[in-house]
Amino acid sequence: MSTEVLDTGFAAERESGVFARAGVLRRLVRDRVAALAALALAAIVVAALFAPWIAPHDPYFTDLTKVMQPPDATYWFGTDNTGRDIFSRVLYGTRNTLMLGLIGVIVGGFLGGILGILAAYYRRLDGWIMRLVDIMLAFPAILIGLAVAAIFGAGLPAVVIALVVATVPDVARVARGAAIGVMGQEFMEAGRAVGVSDRELIWRYLTLNCISTIFVFLTLRFGQIILIGAALGFLGMGAQPPTAELGMMAAQGRDFLFMAPHIATIPSCVIFVIVLAANLLGDALRDVLDPRLQT
């Protein structure tokens, strides 16, 4: 009997592989808004990845004879207050902004996932881990960013720490919820009965069955994390000049808002498009992969 139950366990595990579930991609493509969002996000990621090859100008080259020019044929997005090409800077800035968001979501998702799954598996740890998570939830991300920047100095590492701390507690809660659900399944009990080791049970049975839920949740969080990172950049706690980062670029343009509104507006618009696309895609992915997360 136990082998039968084990087989269903493995079947469930295979089935919930993120993109393995039948028709996920097809259903996503059929949702026109989601398809458009995916396309936009893909285009932005490609542009950011290949920034050095795509950028028409050097993002750090200042030309004081061409300051604050509105968008035209040579400078597609115009130039900033020191005559740098905004289009090239936006490409490089998107790179940094996306990287910050990705690191925050991946590292935070990894740590939070481990915490949540361990809390579900070892009931003894549950209380302690969840209290820790509650305490972490007691700190707004922006505040953590400010504190870290104050202690270690402003810079990209301060933002990364803030974004990771902002991601961990929520992911831990979601992962714990999903893992507790899996813990109640028969194949977990069966696995234990036939003497599968804890490590194997946690990894092959528990984690692989929770991954799609965690993945969907992280997609939904990605937009928010980008927004927090951009806000910290805007406050001057993140990337330092001349490094290009979208939030910081918007902050620099603020001083010239009335003479040359495009300097601040264009990077802000790009952030908006990235986050909007990520949110729309996240919503669609959730509907397809994990309707339980719906609020």
Next chain:
Amino acid sequence: MGQQIVHRLLISFPALLGVLFLCFCLLQVVPADPAMIIAGPDAKAETIAAIRQELGLDRSIPVQFFEYIMRVLRGDLGRSIISNKMVSEELAMTIGPTVELMLGAMLIAVPSGLALGTLAAVNRGRLTDRIIMACSVAGVSMPVFFIGLILIQFVGFKWALLPFTGRTGPVWDGGLPSLILPALTLGAVLIGPIARLTRTAVLEVLGADFVRTARAKGLRERVVIVHHALRNAMIPVVTLIGLQAAFLLGGAVVTETMFSWPGVGRLAVGAIVSSDFPTAQGAIMILAVAFLTINLIVDVLYVYLDPRVQRR
């Protein structure tokens, strides 16, 4: 009721200690040795040692931390390096404007979010619903500073309708015009999530038996929606507002910086940028305490709105 609040207090206490420790660390990173600065460049080693002893710098870190907590409890947060004023005095001046800004934002966001969400729910599937939900997704995806930039550029500068820098005074003393744009910026971020959740909550309640009963009694549709449906839909919405407190606080820091609003957030950012550690420490502490307090209030409010929580 007690349990919820005790639980929240139990979490708040270690969180508060964490905040204090973080702030204490902030004071430790002062680049130079304070004793050496006070003693001056030509001081002898004994003089420096004496000053160190006097300031308590020779004691172990845990003892220093304990003494720091005692000082904070007495309201002594040190002096600002830049202005040389007491940090507590600087904070006292900035708390009012920040509270004003946050209340203003809530006053804009909560009613409009509730109204839009209800409107969307009542018109489910129709064009109104789609437009409201599309705007809500767009609103959630917009950086706070983008909304601020647009408002400053058009309402403030081009059309010159409202002031957009600084605060002219308290609301009751002619300060209202200067509050509108910052509050609108901060509030706009919250309208989307509130509208979205209200829609879901109202839709759920509209299918409930007591709404059918209310309709069967022949009550007017408006009464049914406002008194029966919306009131019950408030419960998840209040929880959401509590969860959004982090958002509100972070948004307030950005908004204050943008509009030169003399609040705690701007004080914190300014202090960090100019390496004024005592002030930064004090401002961060106040913001964290404010956040913990908001969560506590929401928990109490939750019990008040949903008496079932008490019985559980």
